[in-house]
Amino acid sequence: MTTETKKARGRPRVFDPDEALDKALQIFWNRGYEGASLAELTETLGVNKPSLYAAFGNKEELFMKALSKYVQGPAAFVREIVNEPTAHAVAKRFLYQAAEFLTQSSHPKGCMIVQGALSGGESAEMIKSVLMEYRAGYEKLLTQRFEQAKADGDLPSDANPAALAKYLAMLHQGMSVQATSGASEEELKTVADLALSVWPKA
Amino acid sequence: MTTETKKARGRPRVFDPDEALDKALQIFWNRGYEGASLAELTETLGVNKPSLYAAFGNKEELFMKALSKYVQGPAAFVREIVNEPTAHAVAKRFLYQAAEFLTQSSHPKGCMIVQGALSGGESAEMIKSVLMEYRAGYEKLLTQRFEQAKADGDLPSDANPAALAKYLAMLHQGMSVQATSGASEEELKTVADLALSVWPKA
DNA sequence: ATCTTTTTGTAACAATTGGTATATTAATTA
DNA sequence: TAATTAATATACCAATTGTTACAAAAAGAT
Structure with missing residues (x-):
């Protein structure tokens, strides 16, 4: 149709x-x-x-x-991730899918929202701020999901949703740089496992 | 003189x-x-x-x-960090100093080696690869330091020096993006603490 | 005072940047 | 078939890109 x-x-x-x-x-x-x-x-x-x-x-x-x-296309999976049943599942799937996606050879390495316009001249100012908002957007999405998880008792009461979300966003952005530099999916997943072992237990 | x-x-x-x-x-x-x-x-x-x-x-x-x-100037501290007595001290100082350095208002936010030329046209190819080598350079420095820590018994025998180094490099690179996007030193240090709680004990 | 030596300022260079005017082509509608 | 509509191709535009020729200027050396 x-x-x-x-x-x-x-x-x-x-x-x-x-x-x-x-x-x-x-x-x-x-x-x-x-x-x-x-x-x-x-x-x-x-x-x-x-x-x-x-x-x-x-x-x-x-x-x-x-x-x-x-x-809406290749990066659409991010929006769905918050539907995972637990905060830990959200985090794991976020990092794993990132590791896969950012290293796929069927399209450019790295994330367009990260690398599209990090620095640049005056003429890129508008695009830079748009991408910044997108980055803030998915970080906020994660924050809200973890706030809910905390309310559900899925995260301990002393958990810091915003910090957990920024932790994941930061890892994702670092992964993007690493992927552009030639890191493999396996390398990124190994780091993802390491990163996930920090996750607070309810 | x-x-x-x-x-x-x-x-x-x-x-x-x-x-x-x-x-x-x-x-x-x-x-x-x-x-x-x-x-x-x-x-x-x-x-x-x-x-x-x-x-x-x-x-x-x-x-x-x-x-x-x-x-040799503002970013020289990275070379000294490996002189910290323990692997954990290396990791902690690396992330803390990164959080401070990348958010200082006395100079541009973020890391020049990360943002100097991530993407770009054909004419930036040379610079891109030079910066990639620099990034690989400090990651390797950390890897070697952690290999030594493992040999010293400062890290457990099942520790993965390369993965730990890539974990830190990735966090640093993500921090750089975050700093450029306006994240504060405190926010980055909070995430650094979270990231450090994963560290393997000897 | 003249001769070197080196830096300065202006002004130009070809190539490339993003963006358009204009005329032609190819289709549908009448 | 003629009129209309919309997309094409060529060729151009001013502005900017990085880079350089060239002549004037300012110092020390002879």
Whole structure:
């Protein structure tokens, strides 16, 4: 039930916008916002600049749309993790899935939300803050989940939900750097096990 | 006993190379390699481009010299940490000093070796790999220290030095991202305490 | 006072950046 | 078939990227 291909007015598109956006995502993913040039984008998408602008807007908007596809696609699993039955299961699945995801060779290594625009020039300021908010977002998601776990007695009464969430977020962000530097899934999972052995018991 | 200001031939320099390099370091530190433009560099150093090139070489060489100043200056403490008497003391001081250093407001937040060039275009490839080597370098330093600790009986015989070192490196790299995103020293130290409670006892 | 030597300032360089104007092409609708 | 609509391709745009030629300037050496 995708959007019905009704009567196509005017000259038909020579590219599939969804495929093109996916390729744009790949480029932004391993080059970052500033590192991805319009030249490389148009070249590998097979779409010339006017068509690209007509379809997605300027570079910033294109990045935002690629980012949106990222969080709803490959990185969507993060949102589901909080549904695990226990806080420990949440933590374990978070780190394990991160180790797998960040090292997969079917797409760029590392996390786009971490590496997309950590530093950069003035022109990346907007994107930098957007990514910061995303990072704060999933950390908050974890915090809330652990607050609930604490209320449920699933975490001890002296547990610190915010600290536990930041611990996981920090490990995830470090994993992202490590994955970009060539660390393997196994190495990251070994560290994940180590990191999890700290987990407070109810 | 600095280099004796002997007979100065030719027109005298209008800037102090060491001060200038320090300002360049600050810029690279919070903009990254690609995010720092020659325009911003010359502007805030108060040195015009020909003089900058004569003194330091091109942008890449300038970055390398700034990086060298970074590891020998503000980030030099890392090398000393392995001299702590126990593995646990090494780990604790590593994370604590990281928490302090990465959040200090007297200089850019985060670690230059982490954020200097994580992603980026083709032209940053060299710098990216240099920074990767630096990261691998301090991780290896920790690994060796923990191998020795294991031999000394300071770590249990089933301890995994490489995993412990990667755990710390990962936390440091995550801390760097967190610091850039506005996390405070206290928050990072709270997480450091949590992270340290995993440490194997001899 | 002239000659070196070195740095400075201006001004330019080619290449690349993100972004568009314009005219052509290809489809549907009338 | 003519009119309309929309996407295409080429070619351009101003601004910025890193880098350098060149001539003027400021010092010591002769």
